[in-house]
Amino acid sequence: MATLPEDAPATERDKSHRGNAGQFFVAGELCRRGYAAVVTLGNTPNTDILCSNRAGTRFVHIQVKTYDPRKPTCSVGVKAERTFGPNFFWVLAGIPGPGADGDFRYFVIPSAEMAQNVSAKHRRWLATPGKGGIAHKDNRVRAVSIPPFSRDYFWSVDGYEDRWDLIDTAMTCDPPIVILPADASKPT
Secondary structure (H helix, E strand, C coil): CCCCCCCCCHHHHHHHHHHHHHHHHHHHHHHHCCCEEEECCCCCCCCCEEEECCCCCCEEEEEEEEECCCCCEEECCHHHHCCCCCCEEEEEEECCCCCCCCCCEEEEEEHHHHHHHHHHHHHHHHHCCCHHHCCCCCCCCCEEECCCCCECCEEECCCCECCCHHHHHHHHCCCCCCCCCHHHHCCC
16 A cells, blocks of 8 residues: 655545445454454565455455546556466455445455456457548456446446455355465466
8 A cells, every 4th residue: 555645736635545345344343253364565566455264275366446436446556467376366356435325345356257257348449440431449447337327347346246256266166266376277
């Protein structure tokens, strides 16, 4: 979690504060469900929360993206196209602002499912001509649609709301899930 200077524009500070809050709310939800959850404070690439069972024998890594629950989409970035392994999850955290009406919303998504679907939607967008038949130019923008909303070129995370059971399964599967080193998938 990067700290912004006090003279940073208010919108940047608000976004940073909302993101920080989202990570702590997700960690709190995991603790409420009986897990040990540690917010990495930006010190671990691709992992905002490291979560384990109480015995410390099973782990999952969680990437949190916080969004305004009044908005129809959540930005996830190009990182969402990467599969980190079966022990990695995305949690999209819809955190209402102070005094705002609305519930907190959590979408729990395995990284492989996020990568496959976000990548497919982005490839479809690139293959479809834009206004005036002009080809779209590739960029780093990736987002998902938050139900009940939908966007043509953003994958809808419908069906993943409050799917904490996916983390439960990763924590209890037998044999345990094994994470291979990043270079293990490269041919030798």
